[in-house]
Amino acid sequence: MIHYLHREQNIPAPMNTVWEYFSDPKNLNPITPPDMNFEIIAGGDVNMYEGQIIEYRVEFLRGVKSLWLTEIAHVRDHQYFVDEQRVGPYRFWYHEHHFSQTASGVKMIDHVTYAPPYGILGDMVNALWIRQKLEGIFNFRFQKIDEIFGSSK
16 A cells, blocks of 8 residues: 655745755755664765665664665756655655745655555554654654754744
């Protein structure tokens, strides 16, 4: 089964500043929960470009590191980019990042389309754990972005 996660955040900063921040793969680390022990292994040493492959290690479960290989599949400068999982913990992962100018800064939209592995068993695990874990990751990210750029509230 396909699942979705949708988040919107207003960032009170100029588009160039916001785009530069999110275009640098190294900035994933400070906006990822520390208990995930997120680590870029390869491909994250330059700003994002279409076709870029980035290899990560991430700990979803305590003590169990998972390989995650993503491709930056689509980029439209200062508008959006999409990362797609090539190897990793999900059967399918498609993460859209949209940016639009507003009167007070930038509206950022994250839209994730994903499918857990293992069919119906994966859907049950999604209902019990995966969905909450993803919500927690994006809640953490929202808070860190507010700390970095200032709250838009």
